[in-house]
Amino acid sequence: MSQIEKKNCFIALGRFLSQFSNEQNQKDDAVWHNDLFFDSFVDLIHASQSHNGWFTPEQVYHAVQSWAKALTEDNLNQWLSRYDFSTVQPKTVGLILAGNIPLVGFHDFLSVLISGHNVLVKTSSNDQHLIQFMAKYLIAVCPDMKDCITFTDGKLENFEAVIATGSNNTARYFEYYFKDKPSIIRKNRNSVAILTGNESRADLVRLGEDIFRYFGLGCRNVSKLFIPRDYDFQPFFQAIYEYKDVIFYEKYANNYDYNKAVFLMSNFTLLDNEFLTLKEDPSYASPISSLFYEYYDRLEDVQQRLENDKDQIQCVVSNGLTPNSIPFGKTQQPALWDYADNVDTLQFLIEI
Template identity: 45%
Template sequence: MSNYIPNTFINSFSLLGDHLRHPDTELKEIIETEKLYNAWFTPESVSASVAAIAEHLSHANLSKWTASYNLNANHAPKHIGLILAGNIPLVGFHDIMCVLLSGNHALIKASSQDTRLIKYILNKLVSIDARFSNRFTFVEKLQNFDAVIATGSDNSSRYFEYYFGKVPHIIRKNRNSLAVLTGHETAEQLHALGHDIFDYYGLGCRNVSKLMVPQGFNFTPFFEAIESYQPIINHHKYNNNYDYNKSVYLVNSDKHLDNGFLLVKEDTRLSSPLAVLFFEYYDSLASAEKTINMNSEKIQCVVSGGALKVNAQVVDFGKSQRPGLADYADGIDTMKFLADL
């Protein structure tokens, strides 16, 4: 049986948060050099991800989050297979933390795009609390697991269902986020929306890939408000995507707007190519809500300045890439899933 005591584990994660708020030399080196292993993981993106995690790792935040779950009983740790995504830095950390705080053992199949950061943080956790040394294992292939949490594409999800369908599982597919605008947003709100669009170069499922706007919407204030994000075009991979998509639209005579670093195109699809933002007109907020609800299984969150009657998480401008501890991916309560095993 385990000697799992939630409060002491919370203390350890809280100390980890203190460390991430004051990076040591090793972490600073990883932040600066991660771009050599993954060009999308620039120092700015990695620092933002580390800071976002550190913000939540306080004793108060962790205690409040875990209080509603039955995590007090001693139990033999179950082995939870984790297939992590690697689209943005440390995107799999929350799943690992859930497994560890629920008193279980994490079998981690890390993404080749994001291994150094995850390993560094878990090694730091072990240096803070040696009990975690036998609570996780990095693996190349999942086997001998009691449950699985797998994150991937719509394609890979079919394989995950086939291989892991006989055990308790959470399997996540492609999702996108969108913003609902009314035309009455302030310049500050529209500027904050730029974070939802451009943070992590738009690679996350919580990044806004589409706008829903009223008929006759004027895009000029939007473009003016996001002008300060122009330096994103200096990233060579982002620039390559911008140039490619712009060429396609010009060759095909596809109507679009272009401010020099973002292409904006009317399209009913949710998922836009990198460096492209789709938009769709709505007749009324009620019709926009209906469209969102019809596609709720493909939507991660909705950015809006007001209340919406939708079956999706609604967040304020600038907050889509700053989820709270209880803002679970795909709306599935990971901690409850683990606590109920």
């Protein structure tokens, strides 16, 4: 298949996904294969929570809408125009996908196929069904795509390069096991926000989206705040009160109760609003339902700290306080060219 043909397949997938939202599922008669896939996808979205308790319909709909907005002709053209694919010789690229948030591995899946390679996918047990459904839709739209896509339940075999995502511990295993293959090995990363105290209420409400979307399980979720030493937390707590209903979700509430108890038994000083705890801590990775914070005296010190720790950081959220910082509320809306870990996946795939 040519790249143009594959691109058109993904555009068709984007149009299909655009029909589904948390507010309303609106069938568009112009979308291909709705008779086969529309009702089944609605059923899958609502069944996803039975496969993974964190995948509530609201969270799955958000992921679906994010991909619907990304998979447009303009976005795909803008993304692909930066690269020269003329030297690509088709290879089989193995993917080991994470499953912490819905469709978290879809960008790698898209990148392998759109660059001209074949994909061999090992899904996470936490997110097996959504990406396989989307693959079936692509094959229905473009039957030749069937020869390019393989899913496996066992170990990866007969591949020539690999992209693997896991924890820091599993990454060490991946690095050893795939040492003779071209690879991208992704490890744990976290996202932070830098506040000055001059943020508007709207900024802080949007920051709540960066904190609470997907219950904070993604590497693009803000897990730590850098704040000036005289920071007043009251505007922050007032703004994020809009997300109070998160505590009514049982899995989140259980984590809140457990982590709060652990902190208190350890005699840590906490700030608490009954659905989020804040703890002063130099670490980046805070537990679910908690947020770490750290004081700073000079912004330059924070900027240097983040530069030194860049291998641990996925996103920095601020009002333009660092190069390439992300605006409040945008961490879970990456563009196609916003690569995980700042590793250019397409360039890697062109060069293998």
